[in-house]
Amino acid sequence: MNSEGAAGSSGPFVAISPPSFAHTFASGGDLTYNTTMEKSTFRTKSGLAQSLKGGVIMDVVTPEQARIAEDAGACAVMALERVPADIRAAGGVARMADPTVITAIMETVSIPVMAKCRIGHFVEAQILEALGVDFVDESEVLTPADESFHVWKHDFRVPFVCGCRELGEALRRIAEGAAMVRTKGEAGTGNIVEAVRHMRTVQDGIRKVKGLPKEELVTEAKSLGASLQLLIDLHESGSLPVVNFAAGGVATPADAALMMQLGADGVFVGSGIFKSSNPGARAKAIVEAVTHYRDPEILARVSRNLGEAMPGIEIAAIPQQDLLASRGW
Amino acid sequence: MTGRGPLLIGVLSVQGSFAEHVESITRLGARAREVRLPQHLEGLDGIVLPGGESTTLLKLIDAFDLRKPLQDVIAEGMPALGTCAGVIILAQRVSSHNMQTLGILDITVARNAFGRQSESFEEDLAFEGFDGPQFRGVFIRAPKIEACGNGVHVLSRLQDGTVAACRQLDVLATSFHPEFVEDLRVHQYFLAIASDRRNISNTCT
Numbered sequence: 090m091n092s093e094g095a096a097g098s099s100g101p102f103v104a105i106s107p108p109s110f111a112h113t114f115a116s117g118g119d120l121t122y123n124t125t126m127e128k129s130t131f132r133t134k135s136g137l138a139q140s141l142k143g144g145v146i147m148d149v150v151t152p153e154q155a156r157i158a159e160d161a162g163a164c165a166v167m168a169l170e171r172v173p174a175d176i177r178a179a180g181g182v183a184r185m186a187d188p189t190v191i192t193a194i195m196e197t198v199s200i201p202v203m204a205k206c207r208i209g210h211f212v213e214a215q216i217l218e219a220l221g222v223d224f225v226d227e228s229e230v231l232t233p234a235d236e237s238f239h240v241w242k243h244d245f246r247v248p249f250v251c252g253c254r255e256l257g258e259a260l261r262r263i264a265e266g267a268a269m270v271r272t273k274g275e276a277g278t279g280n281i282v283e284a285v286r287h288m289r290t291v292q293d294g295i296r297k298v299k300g301l302p303k304e305e306l307v308t309e310a311k312s313l314g315a316s317l318q319l320l321i322d323l324h325e326s327g328s329l330p331v332v333n334f335a336a337g338g339v340a341t342p343a344d345a346a347l348m349m350q351l352g353a354d355g356v357f358v359g360s361g362i363f364k365s366s367n368p369g370a371r372a373k374a375i376v377e378a379v380t381h382y383r384d385p386e387i388l389a390r391v392s393r394n395l396g397e398a399m400p401g402i403e404i405a406a407i408p409q410q411d412l413l414a415s416r417g418w
Numbered sequence: 419m420t421g422r423g424p425l426l427i428g429v430l431s432v433q434g435s436f437a438e439h440v441e442s443i444t445r446l447g448a449r450a451r452e453v454r455l456p457q458h459l460e461g462l463d464g465i466v467l468p469g470g471e472s473t474t475l476l477k478l479i480d481a482f483d484l485r486k487p488l489q490d491v492i493a494e495g496m497p498a499l500g501t502c503a504g505v506i507i508l509a510q511r512v513s514s515h516n517m518q519t520l521g522i523l524d525i526t527v528a529r530n531a532f533g534r535q536s537e538s539f540e541e542d543l544a545f546e547g548f549d550g551p552q553f554r555g556v557f558i559r560a561p562k563i564e565a566c567g568n569g570v571h572v573l574s575r576l577q578d579g580t581v582a583a584c585r586q587l588d589v590l591a592t593s594f595h596p597e598f599v600e601d602l603r604v605h606q607y608f609l610a611i612a613s614d615r616r617n618i619s620n621t622c623t
Binding site: 126128129130132134140141143144159161162164165199200201223224246376380384 | 431432433434435436437438454469470471473474477478481482502503515529530534535536537538539540541542552556557558559577595598
């Protein structure tokens, strides 16, 4: 498999293209400046994700909720029509949100606004880009539009985040142009167990690749279904070329800190905030827990008096066909 | 502030691109310390305010009582480097939003003034005092430095003339992200400021 050059750079430091020198001679012989300015490079895309690290991205369905999230210290919001718990309850086909909702939220807050498109639905992605959202989540929470292919994300100016359950899936999404990955978890359940599994599986995969002798990398690429070049880069750098957030089932400050201690770069909270009894207080507590994730005394303090968490669902009680994490390939 | 050995630089680590700054600093042979609480500011030779979301950073600064200690150590002469959101934190005036910044650097900034994420860009910058090729400035939902007071020295401008980096005494600000490139010259420049400051402090005691 070939990898994309843009996504093939390594480490937290994305490789720099050689400096391009500014002067070019126009046909008339005038000295003109080549502006050397480039918009929407892979580095500006993955760099926004890096700027979100150590932060909490919250699902919101109204401008009022977006303001509560921003006031609580969210580093970004995900604009939706329904949170995953309600999508799960409603059933049927879940689609991109109405642009009216997304635009109203963009006009309300100054932090980045993300929105979801269906897996493979590149026209929903085009619409979200036209609306000017700051990030697109190609998300298994919505009903997939394509059973074989994800969006070719390199073609877009807007950066993408995608879900993953293991290293191969993460690297496939990165090869397609994702500037950020996240665990899938099991959205809308308030149950952290799947996010833990996915984070541990990705981390195990990274540790394994780091330790492999070079001659085993090609076979590992084959078995993971991942780009060999990305695997070679990972072998050398020891880390993914993009940030990896936790998502899917985070309901408490302790859940968020758990994911951070397991190696997440930051946390998405979907239904966990606005399906709880005191969203403002819970949102602020989760933000503080992500900053101080290694300090149990602060975690104990921020976990007090938050009211009821969202109701949780045992994963085994969910019929197989209703599991969201198995969507995507 | 009168230690010897490698410089010890604090990096505000409540949210944002702090790990990249830590890596840049340690690659240059200095030590770095993540700063999340007031006691982490003790004994530092400099402090970095990283990129991130400025609203989030300010809320966490206040939630853990870092505002006054940060203002005090910088007022007492601790060198500071602010990048992207860090520039907003340092600025005295924000024209676009009502924000309670630390109010240190005599500049006026506007948040996200280059546009939303799709307008984020890279541009080669001439930077005063840097030898060799231009510095690759990575501007991500960047703040725009709209005006600088008399005591502020401009170090770098975009081709349209907009200020991209400036310095007031030992406080350095870049509206771009030097922590996202391999080129370490901005961090080197900041460590030189911190080193000079420590030498002055040592001489005076």
